[in-house]
Amino acid sequence: MIITPWRRRQAWLLGLAHPARLLTVAGTVLLLTACIGGQPSGDGKDAAAGYDPAATVTLTWWTGQTEEFEQIAERLAGEYHAAHPNVTIKTSPGAPTTDDLLTKLSAGFTAGSYPDISYAYGNWAGDLAASGRTQDLTGFVADPSFGWSEIPEAARTVATSGGKVIGVPALVDNLALIYNKKLFDGKGLAYPTDTWSWEDFRAAAKKLTDPATNTYGTAYSVSGNEDTTWHLWPLLWQNGGRILDGTKPAFNSDAGVRALETLRAIAVDDRSMYLDQTDEKYGPLFNSGHIGMILSGPWSLLELKDAKLDYGVAALPGVDGDHQTVSGPDLWVLLDHDDANRAGASRDFIKWLTSAEVDAKWNLAVGNLPLRSSESTTAEFTAYIKQYPGGQKFFDNLANAKQARPTVPGYEVMSRNVGDGISKVLQGAASPKEALDEAARKSAGALED
Structure with a gap:
């Protein structure tokens, strides 16, 4: 499905x-x-x-x-x-x-x-x-x-x-890195590998971005729903963080801030990330050759087959050799x-x-x-x-996929709060620390009920 x-x-x-x-x-x-x-x-x-x-x-x-x-x-x-x-x-x-x-x-x-x-x-x-x-x-x-x-x-x-x-x-x-081989070839870039770091990912995204052709290196959903939230969890885990400590929010730790800062730098500093307000657009834009890399799952392969795009798949970029992903x-x-x-x-x-x-x-x-x-x-x-x-x-x-999202009452509410915070950060409206702390405050009651 x-x-x-x-x-x-x-x-x-x-x-x-x-x-x-x-x-x-x-x-x-x-x-x-x-x-x-x-x-x-x-x-x-x-x-x-x-x-x-x-x-x-x-x-x-x-x-x-x-x-x-x-x-x-x-x-x-x-x-x-x-x-x-x-x-x-x-x-x-x-x-x-x-x-x-x-x-x-x-x-x-x-x-x-x-x-x-x-x-x-x-x-x-x-x-x-x-x-x-x-x-x-x-x-x-x-x-x-x-x-x-x-x-x-x-x-x-x-x-x-x-x-x-x-x-x-x-x-x-699970989530992995899917990339457009034609765009990489056009910029003379080596294809992503299973050993890539997030620094490698950021550098490639910056080189792939071309305002003249409306091409972005990568993309992210800022709709604020679970698509926004669950893409952050692998980076959190790779940085040594946790989503919860029991039933208390723990995603606003130093590890969480580092994880969100990784995305913020690509979106705000480099401007090499397409921000999808609806989360319906970045898949078709990738399929049509306007985005170089997306972090997506096996469901994308169905439309890629129809799009006849020459693509490759690699593990998610990692932190110090940790390439954890998230399964949904x-x-x-x-x-x-x-x-x-x-x-x-x-x-x-x-x-x-x-x-x-x-x-x-x-x-x-x-x-x-x-x-x-x-x-x-x-x-x-x-x-x-x-x-x-x-x-x-x-x-x-x-x-x-070594960890799982928490199966606790209130996760849905927490996810919305975290998603809203991520969206603010990637659009330059808040710092990672401010946004994650606010999401933690808003989520505490729902998780403890």
Whole structure:
């Protein structure tokens, strides 16, 4: 699946316009919190205790897809039903866009009309876990037959909140450096390598920038949404910083200031960074040859294929040899209806859907990276990397995704505050220290609630 910059999976691959999350996200989190009613996440029971695999069950699956890929989901649901005639799976997108699913789930929790399985962005995990409606899957995925360790560690971490596994990764990705070979050749520059530092990146961006042709060395979203925020996290980690200290903001440390200063220098001092106010423009501008380098994910490969651009992919620039990246996995969240047969059947279906064999019919079929390491030797993966040059590099780069964004209630609010701060800095309206301190102050209450 795909979504613009930070989630281009669903805007590009699914044919959606990018639904920038804007301030409605904060309102949705507040609505979700209001629906919780002070309940803890789970009551210690196993939602599937007493599950009868032979019981007749109807499951509701909110796929988060638009028409083309909803049809694939329907076919897979039918395939599962053919092998398990007692289990009927009703599929639907669940909401007009994937971004709307959180609002729909929140309202459903109040009305008691939520699904058994829902697609969810990984950064919703903390708020969904706090709803008390998610199943605790910790013991389920620990069974050796599930193959939990085959899924990248960062993705497994995102599926975990408060020490409990609340979902199973639906897809995995990461950020890397994608560059236009023609623009590098035109300036006589050597292509980026996996050992580049941020100083190397800055120097190349400056040389690639050409006002006469409206060409920029690189680009960054200043829309203030998660696309703005999550691009900062790798630099923070590479500088030795942390996003949180428990539930307290820690991103405004010296490491955070150094990280944001790296970006500020490129944007403000060098003026070699295209600042995208909407986060919908920098991808097409790269594809059309007006931006030399972008920091993006495997979802970009779909449009690059259509653009017929001669491009390359390298690991993110690093600090002292540390090339950590960030992964933005999305989830299949399994929800509890106090019905052991529905809970057990939903688990069995998701285990089947995310198996190496079936994942090839889902993720690899629609241009995503495989979920499992065991898929790297399959014919389907060989076909994928042939169809999408750079796919192997993104798959290998999963090893550099060593940390995950926090899965705590309030992350969405914090992300908006950090994104707003980054946007101010890159547009010359604040210093890194001022902006990060302000974001920390604004976020403290949301994270501690």
